[in-house]
Amino acid sequence: MPNRKPSLFSFFKALFFMVLANVALVTSKSTIEPCSNSDSCNALLGYTLYTDLKVAEVASLFQVDPIAILTANAIDISYPDVENHILPSQLFLKIPILCSCVDGIRKSVSTKYKTRPQDTLASIADSIYAGLVSADQIREANSIADPSILDVGENLVVPLPCTCFNNTDNGLPAIYLSYVVKPVDTLAGIAARYSTTITDLMNVNAMGSSSITAGDILAVPLSACASNFPRYASDHGLIVPNGSYAITASHCVQCSCGPGNRNLYCMPASLAVSCSSMQCKSSNLMLGNATVQQSSAGCNVTSCSYGGYSNGTILTWLSSSLQPRCPGPQQFPPLVAPPTYVTRDSLFAPAPAPQSDGATTTVPRTSTVPSTGLLPGLPPAGAPIGSFSDASSLLNSVATLPIALMIYLLINLISPLSL
Structure with a gap:
């Protein structure tokens, strides 16, 4: 059987298939990230x-x-x-x-x-x-x-x-x-x-x-800046991008991530109304407040920190530590x-x-x-x-490519009738 030269129709078949395939490759946007939990x-x-x-x-x-x-x-x-x-x-x-x-x-x-x-x-x-x-x-x-x-x-x-x-x-x-x-x-x-x-x-x-x-x-x-609130807290997992802040605890608490910082700092929010107590137990300190005392061994720092929001209650905890030097003023994101x-x-x-x-x-x-x-x-x-x-x-x-393939095969079936 003599060899047949590729016809113009065959050329257009191949070109049509390539165009369809190319269109299929650029229409979708999606995220692919396997994960192992429902959090x-x-x-x-x-x-x-x-x-x-x-x-x-x-x-x-x-x-x-x-x-x-x-x-x-x-x-x-x-x-x-x-x-x-x-x-x-x-x-x-x-x-x-x-x-x-x-x-x-x-x-x-x-x-x-x-x-x-x-x-x-x-x-x-x-x-x-x-x-x-x-x-x-x-x-x-x-x-x-x-x-x-x-x-x-x-x-x-x-x-x-x-x-x-x-x-x-x-x-x-x-x-x-x-x-x-x-x-x-x-x-x-x-x-x-x-x-x-x-x-x-x-x-x-x-x-x-x-x-x-x-x-x-x-x-x-x-x-x-990432939080370490307990799992039972409604704002567990709170994380704030550097240079911004977040409002939590039913608009009662403002947590900031200062520029160049990775430590979350929380204090009463400017919108705070009808909020539960923000005072640390066994202390006169309110949420976000700290006392510093210089000593020969370093700097004694006592602070009242935010511990999450649970069942309508603002959780606070009092911490004391000895640091090499007294901390400077808190850095806040520029609003x-x-x-x-x-x-x-x-x-x-x-x-x-x-x-x-x-x-x-x-x-x-x-x-x-x-x-x-x-x-x-x-x-x-x-x-x-x-x-x-x-x-x-x-x-x-x-998933889109089989459609183009089916069209291509259909053209192949029709082509002998056109020659």
Whole structure:
């Protein structure tokens, strides 16, 4: 049988298959982090406002406490009516969330979004949630058959990425920020901005090279101060990023992580009202207070420290120690005023709260996001197991490739009829 030269039709078949495969490799965003327990951890989302929004409106998008957003960004909460302060478009915020382990995999938490007439899955993913999720992930999470048709007023589940890695980085306390890479970003620039190294970022994200692409999601470790509260405390596991603070104990206690520090310092919060006693037993010291006494042997320090919040009670403990020298003044994160509102034209109106019953925002609950399966793999030496961005997109696209293969085979069956 004589050899036949490849026809133009065959060339287009191969080209079509390659295009389909390439599209399948770049559509998904996800987090892959195997875990062995069901505990939650504190995590952060890097979010850029798509329009001018009130603090409370940003909180409703992610179903979190508005005060938690302000404290995570070292914004002073003592300003009048601060929850209704308008934040300017394109402002970058760190959004605190809870990240949980489900079925042995660290999966994203979910929030809900109420659709409006002009919404599309792409605009919700890329604009309103600033690239923290893809349109395909929203479609899968909500079992949407036709993404071109969205019912107005529908509550969509929006999966959001998160990472824990046991809240440690190189054996030290850390909290992980899910950061969406911008076109102007470089890995060196991101490392410098968040006081880490290129090597650490590559290890954490299981990257084979230092190249990054706009839209990639990187897990960025932020050094932090970790608490040692007992397990029965409602704020057990509290960890605060360096240079910020947190409000706990029903808004009664403020815990700060000063710049360049890893020691959590807690004191009565500025919003403290109707709080239980904050005085240490057998002492005149109040929470956060300390006495120092210089001696020939060193400095005797007695302090009243916070021990967690349990059953409506603020736990305190009194400690005494002999230190080589007396401690200096406590270093606090420098608080900033709420950003000034700037009038500008916006493409979208402020997003409505996902709940229309007037309920207050709550911490997001754990939600399982449909996954496409995992492939076994090994991270770089010394790195936590897990990856984002290109690597995770490749794993998620495995489920999409058979579709392209079926189309290719179908063309093969049809091609003899066309020749």
